């Protein structure tokens with residue numbers, strides 16, 4: 001069934017993108033260089049379920065250089081960049097990913113990765129971890145542990161642990177400060193601007209942009225659109241986050257109200273059904289919707305794409321839906337991760353931090369899986385701090401150190 005598009009043109013383009021990303025991922029390069037001599041992953045098979053982007057290619061080739069056998073599939077049916085998949089395949093990585101998969105094909109690809117019998121899994125959204133836990137085919141498979149990249153995956157794997165069903169240790173890479181404070185916030189902030197602009201190419205200044213959810217992703221998205229001159233409206237369900245948004249100077253209101261005034265909508269919640277039929281029917285003619293939460297469940301895309309009077313592609317990755325009330329509204333990338341479907345995802349400098357956390361967490365599992373047991377843990381503090389130190393060094397930023405007097409002061413009462 002594999003449809004990896006390994007044409008020479010794709011491989012060449014993929015290599016160029018890999019080289020471009022690698023040259024801007026200094027933190028990850030430094031981490032890999034430090035480890036390369038000892039080949040700490042020799043004899044280990046790693047299974048990755050990640051968005052196949054140029055940044056991911058730097059991680060996967062890096063893992064191979066540390067000695068691992070690497071198998072990977074995409075983290076979403078629409079986010080694979082075909083030239084990157086082709087380049088990875090040309091480098092001896094086992095790749096099961098192409099752009100525009102059906103859900104069935106996406107599932108098949110995850111199974112192909114698990115069929116390589118990886119002993120450590122790196123997941124983005126927990127689709128692979130859930131399969132490894134609950135599909136009978138993989139019941140007896142020996143897995144030392146896994147790492148999880150994103151908030152949505154953290155929620156799902158925690159549910160597995162809460163039901164007492166976790167069968168190997170999982171490190172929550174998303175929970176590292178040097179991951180979510182930068183990747184979720186600045187990474188998604190910038191790449192969402194990129195995705196929306198590529199999809200619609202309209203003026204952002206003066207538009208009323210409704211950001212749904214004011215967590216790490218929502219805060220990044222709101223601040224970047226605000227920086228472009230948009231007027232930001234926040235909808236939230238958490239009173240503390242809503243208060244924070246209000247104090248940050250943004251309008252806060254419920255979706256029932258926001259849906260009538262917004263020009264652009266961006267869902268960032270990780271929750272299901274936050275923009276529903278009743279909201280869509282009240283939107284202004286020309287309203288544009290997109291989602292940057294992990295799963296395509298935040299906007300009622302089924303209603304838009306199946307129940308509209310007509311649907312046509314207005315631009316690449318932008319569907320124009322004519323509603324029963326005669327209004328035209330627009331959906332980016334079928335409601336899937338707009339920053340990855342319509343653009344290329346996070347910039348390399350940001351992913352270098354996330355993926356340094358990934359590599360160091362994989363090595364931590366290899367060494368400590370027995371000690372951790374069948375539990376979920378956060379990224380150990382020493383790894384988080386090491387990544388911050390590496391990041392500052394890569395960005396040529398120096399900071400102060402506590403003086404002996406200050407250390408003494410801190411430890412006295």
Ligand SMILES: NC(=O)c1ccc[n+]([C@@H]2O[C@H](COP(=O)([O-])OP(=O)(O)OC[C@H]3O[C@@H](n4cnc5c(N)ncnc54)[C@H](O)[C@@H]3O)[C@@H](O)[C@H]2O)c1
Nearest residue numbers: 150151152213215216217236237238269270271292293294
């Ligand atoms: N697009 C990307 O590249 C990317 C990157 C990182 C994370 N993510 C995904 O983005 C989503 C959000 O991640 P996060 O780290 O910001 O999570 P978070 O938990 O920090 O924030 C989510 C926010 O949504 C709010 N929320 C929940 N239900 C809501 C509702 N019905 N209406 C309004 N607000 C609601 C919550 O109160 C919370 O403040 C997750 O699915 C995550 O996996 C995507």
